[in-house]
Amino acid sequence: MTAQAVTAVEIRGALLRLRRATGLPVAFGGLVESGRPQVRISELSGTATAALRSLAVSSGSGLGGKAVALARPCAVTDYSSSRHISHEYDIPVAAEGIRSVLAVPVVVRRRVRGVLYGALRSAQPLGDRALGAAVAVARDVEQTLVLRDEAWELLTVAGRAPLKGAGAQPCGAAGAGAGGGTGTWEQVREAHAALRALAPRITDPALRADLLAACGLLTAPRPAGGPALAPRELDVLSWVAAGATNAAVAERLGLRPETVKGYLRSAMRKLGAHTRGEAVTAARRAGLLP
Structure with a gap:
């Protein structure tokens, strides 16, 4: 299994944990693409459509892009009418029917590696409890990625040795x-x-x-x-x-x-x-x- 595939599996599991921990019915997320300042939404959980799949979210754009740029969690009560984010992705968000959304970056060694989203289909405040639970899930992912990175570094060292x-x-x-x-x-x-x-x-x-x-x-x-x-x-x-x-x-x-x-x-x-x-x-x- 490649490092990218292992990370995708971890993101998929994290979305299930996020839904259980927060009670939010919809979760999705993905990784920052190598060499590009954008997140590719690759994993969906609880979605009704495929509108968000493979969406490329640029740093600074939309809610997830804001979370990437600031390297901190962000949330909006009504995505389409929020004045605190840009609106490049309103069409796929509306197609999925989600309104209240939170986005939590996965930060490893001061670098954003991915974003986890949780969402409601109604416009209501998500609250500190939901945001805190989502952050805890993201921290678990970060720890796993740290361990994985250490493992691959060790494998690289071992691979350079004469066997x-x-x-x-x-x-x-x-x-x-x-x-x-x-x-x-x-x-x-x-x-x-x-x-x-x-x-x-x-x-x-x-x-x-x-x-x-x-x-x-x-x-x-x-x-x-x-x-x-x-x-x-x-x-x-x-x-x-x-x-x-x-x-x-x-x-x-x-x-x-x-x-x-x-x-x-x-x-x-x-x-x-x-x-x-x-x-x-x-x-x-x-x-x-x-």
Whole structure:
């Protein structure tokens, strides 16, 4: 699944959450198009027509464009007669039959990435409660996009490293190989650990599966009948392999240090290891770690 597709799925889910949280019967939204100062309305929920689909809303124009330009939520009680917005999009809005509308920008790292709209088919004030609930939904989307961006950045770092089958150091070996230096492999190991730490925080199952699949690409093929570790045991050992202390692992994974020690002891037992270093080496030989 591409990054754009993952984001579209998140916007679609956010519209359903927005309708439930605000009680508004209509919601729609979309992303800021790459390289263009406009939002493309791509997702609809509760609409009666397709009048709003694929509408390109320019920054500063209409209600959504105002939200993009100001990077803050905006609302109108009666869209067609409001003096606080421009009216380039009155025809599709009227065709859908909506009047009271709110627009909340999705802002990631100070850049507007999309807009979520909620609407009524009658002209009445939407109120602070509805606006606050819509803002909370937008914040959830922002957090998901931050995690997704971090994940893709880590995947990019890992993709630049020499991997198995490309003249690189075998994943289970120590030190520098013919295809790359120790520094490169440390990047791979840190990327592997960071991806595993991100995965449980991703709510979209397709993206979470993609991240875990990417982790698998960074390791050697697992031999048949080899040892298996629980997900959290592997998360802990991934950071240990990257050189993190128990305290640092606990901070990275949001666990108590005692819990980290428990997972590490369990992983060592399954791998037949007596020390942290032996556990890491055994896990690499078993194709569990890069």
